[in-house]
Amino acid sequence: MSVRMSVLAMLAQQPSYGYLLRAEFDRRTGAPKPLNVGQVYKVLEMLERDGFVTRSEQTDADGHVFYEASAAGRVEVERWLSTPEQADAPARSDLAVKVAIASTLPGVDIERMLALQRQAAIERLQQLTRATAPDGAGLGPQLAGDAIIFEAETEVRWLDHVAERIRAARAAGTPLDVPFDTEPPKRGRPRMASKETS
Incomplete structure (x- = not known):
């Protein structure tokens, strides 16, 4: 999500193309591992599909296709920047x-x-x-x-x-070793106690 929103935020600043966006992302974040330019173009495709960016019909002298944040994209950037990040439930490390x-x-x-x-x-x-x-x-x-x-x-x-x-x-003398439990785990739903009728 952060790459997607970072790309959109940079496009809200000014129109750009994939390779330049990758270089800007790396420059602005000091990324120890450069962002894959293919990932940037995939993000641009998804942003365009979702209506957050528009693709220019014109190319520059080098053939670069420029993208620009749409009005909906600018609203999305504002929402992203004003919403606190929620820590994901940690996956098993x-x-x-x-x-x-x-x-x-x-x-x-x-x-x-x-x-x-x-x-x-x-x-x-x-x-x-x-x-x-x-x-x-x-x-x-x-x-x-x-x-x-x-x-x-x-x-x-x-x-x-x-x-x-x-x-x-x-x-404390607490044993660390944990032996296997030889009792098979219970499967299925627990049985309901039957009601006694009088």
Whole structure:
């Protein structure tokens, strides 16, 4: 959704074409991985289909087809900019699932696994910090870079939290291993208790 609305917002500023929109998106967000230009053209097709942009009949000297935000597109941009983003219900994080399962398996050195993951997270954080947009890059890329760094810092904090919880569980004598439940899971609807008639 953010790429779609970002493209529409830039078109509300001025008419443009796909490749230039891709370059503007990357420049404004400091995207560490360039946006795929094919994705931009797909977004433009959908925006046109939905009536949010119009395609120019004319092309420039290089053959670029320009798109412009329609009145409905400008209203949609205003709605997007004035509506707070709702955090999506978190999908299952691969890392969280891996740690949760590993912590319940017998014979797994969970502390070693966490230490390796933490080291990788710190290395990623250091890389991100070095790759942060320079001061002259503009505020947009700096803010986007900050968000990525904060996310990496959060992973390190979470791994430290997990390690502490495991230490506390071991200190309390709480077994970490979870044996398989041999009772088959119940299937279907629960049976209703029959009413006794008198």
